[in-house]
Amino acid sequence: MSPGAALRIREMVKKEFRQLLRDPRTRAIIFVSPIIQLLMFGYAVNTDIRHTPTFVVDHDGSADSRQLIDAFVASGYFDVVGRSGRPADLVYALDHGQALLGLEIPLHFARDLAVGRASVQIILDGTESNSATVAQGYAQRIVQRFALSRVAAAGTVPSGGVDLRARAWYNPNLESRVYNVPAVIGMLIMLMCLLLTALAVVRERELGTLDQLRVSPLSPTELMLGKTLPVAVVGLIDLAAVTLLAILWFDIPMRGAPHVMLIAAVLYILAGLAIGLLISTVSRTQQEAFMSMFLFFQPAIILSGFFYPIESMPTVFQWITLLNPVRHFLEIVRAVFLKDAGVLSLWPQYLALLLLAAVVLRVAVVRFPRSMAG
């Protein structure tokens, strides 16, 4: 690179920074909005099923039935929001969404229990199939434990049988936040890179200021560098801010070394900028750029393993996810946060990020000068 080019790029970067940071509202969007989003996601994306509102219809009203209900409450998974003797009230509560689970204990429950063939009915609101599946598992386990304790109390310990002892590693309390917050970081950084490059370039084209830059002595490559470097810096600052927030505010343990994540972040931001530039070359208006960006971003998040495990997807979609930089970055971030993974064990993900960034950047670099002229 000639000294002249370095100087030109430096001036361009300065100009871009000034443009980015001049408007207080833009500053707020760049630095405050990721923090708001992390807070929102951190609290809202909570797939732990606790305090499920439960409606109880106890036809028996015996000491035994009350003890079973107590077992539900004591577990912490269920909150009794209403009781009644009429099944119609249960229907009402589920229809109106006041309860997600109904527990119906039939008449003669205590009597049947004594002779060993009692039954209870659990009714679930399946409109939230995810919560319903988990709640169903908990409810059955509670009934099972209750039954076991009865058998044990009666002295007829069931002979044989198998007991399962489960232990969760990396996240012993199975808190979903520990898994989700690191992923949010990856999502926010991608969004910021896309928005700032794609929309900013198209905007200059719309306003005609790109033409001014075109007739300046800057070469297209210098122009691209000048446009993207400030965004990369902003991306890294945002990354540092939200990572700190995740550790300090949400108490997410950071078990790995920061440099493992930093290397990945640089590659990831590079990929994000390249995709942003590519979108800018195929969009004439900001609205188009925005819609195109969304058309990439939404599927990228859905197919990243953020909310839904990739292995449960159909095979075709599992292949598609290999082309998704968000997937590889999330794998690295989660491994660094939760498992203290090192650079060496993550080489496939690094390599994938590097390849994706290189290929998209190459296409963008080829297209960019042409789109400027057009």
Added chain:
Amino acid sequence: MNWTRLLAVSRKEMLQIRRDARSLYLAFILPLVLLLLFGYAITFDIKDIRLAVLDESRSAASRELVASFESSGYFTVVEYLGRRSEADAVLERGRARLVLVIPPGYAADVATGRPAEVQALLDGADANTATIAQNYADAIVAGHSTRIVRAGRSTGLPIRAETRVWYNETLESRNMIVPGLVAVIMSIIAAMLTALTIAREWERGTMEQLAATPVHRLEIILGKLAPYVGIGLFDVALATGVGLLVFGVPFRGDVLLLAVMTLMFLLGALGLGIFISAAMKSQILATQVAMLATFLPALLLSGFIFAIEPMPLVLKGISRIVPARYYVTVTKGIFLKGVGIDVLLVDGIAMVVFAAVGLALAIRVFRKEIA
């Protein structure tokens, strides 16, 4: 208010949308892509969980237990481990999510009727999948255990829990996602498209021209809204049609009620989009604010995917002013529960209020700006 002028503004906006044909295509393609992705790729029905087995018993009894896991359909055995230390690596590398450890004395315990114990080591990093995997493992072991006990002499546990699921009998995640997705799609379309419409006029300097015409601001707002209401309603119909025909999602309620509620929701969301657009005057800012103010709440705080009950109080409070929350209740209620206006009255009123507030905000900020 003059209908001719209003229609003229609408026609101008429609011409502008048509000229920008790609945005229009995207407005129709985006919902389809989301629907197909959510419908085909995404499933909360966790299956084929990768299972590694450390069988220290190496007996017929232990193989039977592993067979119970495999035949359940929830687990796929990916690896048999030789030593306990290997469990570490398998979980860290993510090769398996669950390691089933069957201790050396297992077969002897089962044969002599002593309570046997097996261990499940879970990769808890993904708490959601781990919880579900644990529940499945629990159920499989319990089922297996009951069979062993029955084969002996005892009669098994004295209580049977009968589970019934309402509204979504097969617990299919598609059935919950499609109605909720309609709301999210609406929020995206409404916010994204309208957020740009007025900011664009400001950036291009055509707003002064528009202000100089005799068109009243109410006519500008409503005129600009009309085409987007059309796009939005079409998108809802499209999403509903694909949901019913392709994904077989049940539709148990009243179509007319859904249409009316959708219209209310759209008016509020579009009004909010125009308000943001007029207040920000820049397209980049407007899109960012629209994302924060409409799309994210619709995704996170509407009960679409994430249940609202476990959230902290502050977020629960905020969710009350998120229109999408009421709309998701309405779509799920109409699609899956088949309930009518008697149950959805509160949500309906909430959405009328939002429509009024959204439009009022749009008109108010617009007056200030023009002056």
